[in-house]
Amino acid sequence: MKLEQAAKQLEALGNPTRLNLYRLLVRAGEAGRPVGSLQETLGIAASTLSHHLHRLVLTGLVTQERQATTLICRANYPAMNGLIGFLADECCADAACVSRAEEAAA
Amino acid sequence: MKLEQAAKQLEALGNPTRLNLYRLLVRAGEAGRPVGSLQETLGIAASTLSHHLHRLVLTGLVTQERQATTLICRANYPAMNGLIGFLADECCADAACVSRAEEAAA
């Protein structure tokens, strides 16, 4: 059931703290960022951050990789592309939604 | 704060019932669909549907227009395009996300 998966990812991004967190990871690019660095930037409790990261990982939007004692977090771009694709497909299935294609071509 | 607005819209779509509901409206196109018709299709209580519709309207993803005693609901395509744009911009700001452009061009 693709819709269930999409809903889970949307819900994961539908929290300001997590959306902000995810944005940090997206901007960090392939290098990613360690958990501690994210915590300093966001200024939230470590346990809270861990909780949010876990949710993003569960939905497949974020991946993690250990480097010694630190955990590097990265945005999972294919997952995001899949989600955008789902939204775009739903939107453009029957209706005239040309603006997205125009933006992409520009 | 654009991020707050995006998070609210994502949260609104992040519920399976609402995502399904929104998909129905998207597929209905400009004609839209009356609340009662949506209720029959979804098979949920009228009060529950009203609650979910209200949330979608509040975030700007859905618009409503009265026609006699029935309420016509329509997907707000510009809002969806804005949300997709937000996600795409965040995603492609610093990273190599060429697949979306490729898909759009195909």
Add this chain to the structure above:
DNA sequence: ACGCTATTTCGATGATGTTGGAAATAATGT
């Protein structure tokens, strides 16, 4: 004004989410 249909509001209940402190665990270096 009255009745009819469509939809919303109210109230209540159970489920889930958010947050952070304290304690536990993981992984390294000495």
Add this chain to the structure above:
DNA sequence: ACATTATTTCCAACATCATCGAAATAGCGT
């Protein structure tokens, strides 16, 4: 083995959400 740093798990408090039935409201036709 031990200390140290990084991160997670556990616990608890509080807030928000999802769902539905019952009652209330909106708008039309007569």
